[in-house]
Amino acid sequence: MVGGKVAGDGRFPWAVRLSMGCGGALTAPRVVLTAGHCVGPTGPNDRITVTAGSIDLDSRTAVSVKSVEVYRSPDFITETRGDDWAVVRLERELPLPTLPLTPDDVDTGTFTVMGWGQTREASPQQERRLHYATVPTIPDAECTAAYRRAGVELVQDESICAGRRGVDTCQGDSGGPMVRRDRLGRWVQVGIVSWGLGCARDGYFGVYTQIAKFRTEIEDAVRRMS
Template sequence: MVRRLLAVVVTAAALAGIAPGPAQAAVPRESVVGGTRAAQGEFPFMVRLSMGCGGALYSPRLVLTAAHCVSRTGTNTSITATLGAVDLQSSSRITVQSNYVYRAPGYNGNGKDWALIRLATPVTGLATLPVATNTTYNTGTFTIVGWGAATEGGAQQRYLLKATVPFVPDATCDNSYPDLIPSDEICAGYASGGVDTCQGDSGGPMFRRDASNAWIQVGIVSWGNGCARPNYPGVYTEVSTFASAIATAAASLGG
């Protein structure tokens, strides 16, 4: 299992205009491989986290990300969230510090890969991203976005990249990943490879349009074998499985 979290180096952090985070033991997901540049305001809920992960605004004060991006539940003022800009060096970007982290109870590196980061102050003027509460939208074509490398092992990106990937059935994904947890995880990608999330995209959202043509989050970037390799799709936390637990945790955090 290769987590899609980036061990941020100083040069990459400088490029992105963010402070470097602590080195991570695993090597989880970096940027969208095979993507194109997102337009300013296209995905206003997107968040870049200073430890080298992505996230999405769950509420004006909470960021939904991956459990493997954080170390534990508790007070944490060390994370900087960058929002409101596709260009991480933009003068109009918003930066807010964290004040608390909630990691999924029972997370041990297998499944349950979600966490909430509470911001010190609410963010106004940016859309939040609703999460799927059932499996209705766990099929079809999904959108993935991120600021990480555009090639496996490459450098982080200054500008937000986007791409689309198709749903991969559990039975097919299990052929590539025998340790897949179907109840906790959902797969997406092309059999031919070429388009995928990668190291540093960890924690970012995978989403699609709902019946009202609004964005809804169905996955959280979690892990995979390399990036965009043939027959190795990306593995994402299946958000609908944990929607109730996420909502309960959010309420406890005042968000």
């Protein structure tokens, strides 16, 4: 997370770290929602270790649990082609708060993003403690034009672009949640950290999988995994 702050312990209790170097969110007691490009294909998978329960990965209060199965969007090809989401079934339930999916289609405004990724693009390592930042959304037309110049076509109806000068997600933040508060003040997930060109580069913004586009599919997958 470039330009972010260290999260206070317990602020984002559903944020989790995946052992391949991605983030995720506990969307059900036994299910993590992450990015499709972070995991392998759908099927049995016991190779992922999920760390949860603390903003500090080395904390004594952090809990580690293994995966048993992965379900990745059947339409996923690469992160830039859209459909970049997956759910991971854990070997047991975690006694932690879960993060609900947004119930509506709101995809503009200012959102909060987080992760244990690099704090600068050239950094040789990711972070031990969870960082977070607030980022405003960027109009699709502006984001599309920027990435078209770089030779990448944005899948507009599946993506949220967000960022501001000096603030962006970075390598190691993929799969983590983009969230906002609902009318009752509760956190809901509106996006998944997906891709970008570098980290906090001028003129380029972070691209997030839009939860509203896939909400029904994700909910069905979570039910099967729970």
